[in-house]
Amino acid sequence: MAGVVHHGGAGTTAASTRAGVPQFVVPHLLDRFMNAHDARTAGIGLSLSRSRLGVERLTRALVRLREDSALRTRAAHVGEQVRARDSLAAAVALLEQAAAEGLTPRPSP
Numbered sequence: 875m876a877g878v879v880h881h882g883g884a885g886t887t888a889a890s891t892r893a894g895v896p897q898f899v900v901p902h903l904l905d906r907f908m909n910a911h912d913a914r915t916a917g918i919g920l921s922l923s924r925s926r927l928g929v930e931r932l933t934r935a936l937v938r939l940r941e942d943s944a945l946r947t948r949a950a951h952v953g954e955q956v957r958a959r960d961s962l963a964a965a966v967a968l969l970e971q972a973a974a975e976g977l978t979p980r981p982s983p
Contacts, residue, residue: 877939877949879932882906882921887913894953896939896946898932900924917948 878890882901887909890897897919899910913919920935938945 882909884909891918892953892956894950896942896949898935898939900927916952917945918952919949
């Protein structure tokens, strides 16, 4: 796969990153702009707001996803790092540490 074009949702961004292919994020609300920014600054993707998207810009982005060797290499490297990490074990360790330190959620008033 040359790359993934998506809306920038957390799950889709995570899946694209884990796949190790470049991504083109077209955010349009909420956290999707942050996810697009993060993919771009990490060097694993491109982004453009939906209001600026058109046939020519989409075509240029798709060509770049396929042909930009630095972008492809970086995405593959980050994907390897993500796949190598045991995220569930890391989350459990953080929760256990918080519980051991007495950091428990408080009910809202």
